[in-house]
Amino acid sequence: MPELPEVQTVLDGLSEVLTNRVLTGLECYYPGTVIVDPLLPDEAFPARVKETIRRGKYMILHLDSGAGLIIHLRMTGKLVYEPDPREPHKHERARILLEGGDAVRFIDPRTFGKITLFASANLSRFMPALGPEPLSKAFDAQYLSGLIAHRSAPIKNLLLDQRIVAGLGNIYVCELLYRARVQPQREGRKVSAPEIRRIVNHTKDVLQEALEVGGTSISDYRRIDDKSGEFQHFLRVYQKLECPKGHPLGNLRLGGRSSFYCPVCQK
Ligand SMILES: [Zn+2]
Numbered sequence: 130m131p132e133l134p135e136v137q138t139v140l141d142g143l144s145e146v147l148t149n150r151v152l153t154g155l156e157c158y159y160p161g162t163v164i165v166d167p168l169l170p171d172e173a174f175p176a177r178v179k180e181t182i183r184r185g186k187y188m189i190l191h192l193d194s195g196a197g198l199i200i201h202l203r204m205t206g207k208l209v210y211e212p213d214p215r216e217p218h219k220h221e222r223a224r225i226l227l228e229g230g231d232a233v234r235f236i237d238p239r240t241f242g243k244i245t246l247f248a249s250a251n252l253s254r255f256m257p258a259l260g261p262e263p264l265s266k267a268f269d270a271q272y273l274s275g276l277i278a279h280r281s282a283p284i285k286n287l288l289l290d291q292r293i294v295a296g297l298g299n300i301y302v303c304e305l306l307y308r309a310r311v312q313p314q315r316e317g318r319k320v321s322a323p324e325i326r327r328i329v330n331h332t333k334d335v336l337q338e339a340l341e342v343g344g345t346s347i348s349d350y351r352r353i354d355d356k357s358g359e360f361q362h363f364l365r366v367y368q369k370l371e372c373p374k375g376h377p378l379g380n381l382r383l384g385g386r387s388s389f390y391c392p393v394c395q396k
Contacts, residue, residue, distance in 0.1 A: 130202075130203070130204050130205075130298050130299065130300075130350075131186065131202045131206070131298075131344070131350050132186065132296060132297060132298035132299075132300060132301050132344075132345075133183075133185070133186065133263065133264075133295075133296030133297065133301070133336055133340075134301075134336055134339035134340045134343075134344040134345070134358070134360065135202075135344035135345065135350045135358060136183055136185075136186050136187070136188060136202065136296070137183050137340055137344075138340070138343045138344045138352055138358060139188065139202070139207070139208055139352060139353055140181055140183050140188045142208075142210075142352050142353030142354060143181070143188065143190075143208060143210075143233065143353055144178070144181045146210045146233065146353060147177075147178045147181075147190075147227075147233075148178070149177070150177070150178075150227050150228065150231075151175045151176070151177055151227065151228035152174055152175060152176050152177070152178070152192065152225060152226065152227060152228075153174050153175050153226045153227065153228050154174045154225075154226040155174070155198070155223065155224070155225055155226070155244065155246055156223060156224045156226060157222070157223045157244075158217050158221055158222055158223060158224070159222040159223070159237075159240060161240075161243075162222040162223050162235070162237070162240065162242065162243060162244060163223050163243075163244050163245075163246060164243060164244070164245040164246070164255070165245075165246050166245070166246060166247035166248050166251055166254075166255065168248045168251055169196055169246060169247065169248050170194060170195050170196055170248055172194055172195075173192070173194050173195075173196035173246065174194065174196075175194075175228065176192035176193050176194035176196060177192065177193050178190050178191070178192060178193075179191045179192060179193045184256065184259060184262075184295065185259045185262070185291055185295030185296045186201065186202070186291075186295070186296055186298070187199055187200070187201050187256065187259075188200040188201075189252065189256075191249055192249075195248060195249050195250075196246060196247065196248060196249060197246075197247050197248075197249045197252060198225075198244060198245065198246055198247075199243075199244070199245040199247065199252075199255055199256065200235070200242075200243075200244050201242060201243045201244075201245075202237075202242050203237075203239070203241035203242045203243070204239045204241050204242075205237055205238045205239040205241070205242070205348070206222075206235060206236070206237040206241070206242030207235075207236050207237070207350065207351050208233050208234070208235055208236075208353050209233070209234045209236060209351070209353060209355050210231070210232075210233050210234075210353050210354065211231065211232055211233075211234055212230075212231045213230045213231060214231070214232045214234060217234075218234065218236055220236050220237060220238045221234050221235065221236050222235050222236070222237045222240060222242065223235040223244050233353070257291065257292075258292055259291050259292065259295035260276075260290075260291065260292050260293045260294045260295050261294060261295065262294075262295060262296065263294050263295070263296055263297060263332050263333065263336055264333055264336055264337070268294055268329065268332070268333075269329060270322070270325045270326045270329050273293075273294070273325055273328065273329055274322065274325045276293050277293075277317035277318065277320065277325075278317070278318055279317075279318055280316070280317035280318055281316045281317065281318060282316070282317055283313060283314045283315065283316065283317070283383050283384075284306070284311060284313065284314075284315050284316070284317050284320050284328070285302055285303075285306060285313035285314070285383050285384065285388055286383060286384045287317045288302045288305075288306075288328070288332075289302055289384055289386075294332075296336075297332070299367075299386045299387070299388075300345055300347070300364070300367045301332070301335055301336060301339065303366055303367045303388060303389045303390065304335050304364060304365060304366060304367055305328065305331040305332045305334075305335045306328070306390065306395065307365050307366045307372065307389075307390060307391060307394065307395060308327075308331040308334070308335060308365070309324060309327035309328045309330075309331045310324075310327065310394055310395050310396060311324050311327070311328060311395055311396065312390055312392070312395045312396060313381060313383055313388040313390050313395075314381055314383060314388070315396075338360070338363065339358070339360040339363075342358060342359035342360050342363070343356075343357075343358035343359055343360070344358035344360055345358050345360040345361045345364065346358045346359075346360075346361055347361055347367075347368070366378055366389040366390060366391060367389050368389065369389060372391035372393070372394055374391075374393070374394060376391050376392070376393040376394060378390060378391055378392075379391070379392045
């Protein structure tokens with residue numbers, strides 16, 4: 130599932146492709162993939178992209194027509210730019226049309242992804258409540274400790290909660306907890322102050338490192354030019370059998386997801 134580094138990489142690619150291009154429409158090939166704001170201005174298209182923003186795992190495109198797009202890739206969604214594309218692919222759920230016949234295909238085998246077409250003024254109605262960005266100053270040890278100090282949920286589940294911090298998913302939470310030397314099932318309230326500081330610092334480090342190499346390509350995630358990210362080569366525990374020190378890894382189901390951790394390195 131694309132997490133912050135993958136979504137940012139896709140958005141950077143999308144912004145580059147759409148610069149100075151006129152968007153002429155949005156086609157939907159699968160019921161429910163495209164959500165349209167009832168208050169959408171009639172003249173949503175043609176339009177140019179005025180601003181692009183990533184918030185958590187959401188991409189937000191503001192158009193100069195007063196409309197906007199929220200793109201949420203969810204589990205298997207990907208965007209692929211294609212000059213002069215033909216018939217929709219088997220798993221193509223929607224398509225952003227560009228002047229001149231080019232398009233950005235939204236390909237999503239599992240169909241959980243969504244594109245919302247909204248009137249810019251209504252953005253907040255279509256966005257869920259999200260915690261701070263993990264790479265922002267607002268996400269610090271004091272903030273995190275305030276939110277988890279009384280929680281008995283596993284620390285991993287708390288970090289996956291987008292209302293606490295926006296943009297983390299299974300891969301980076303496994304990785305950052307390994308680096309922070311904290312086991313994923315530890316209750317939030319039992320995580321010590323030094324451990325919280327390590328969690329915050331390693332969250333920022335692992336995301337920054339992944340951003341620098343275009344994210345992690347394990348299953349469906351691809352950049353907009355359909356190339357892979359490279360961070361899968363730097364993972365220490367996710368989908369591994371041993372930690373870098375050679376200890377056999379444990380694997381727990383938490384929040385419905387596999388949690389890879391080292392019972393020796395992590396306490
Ligand atoms: Zn280990």
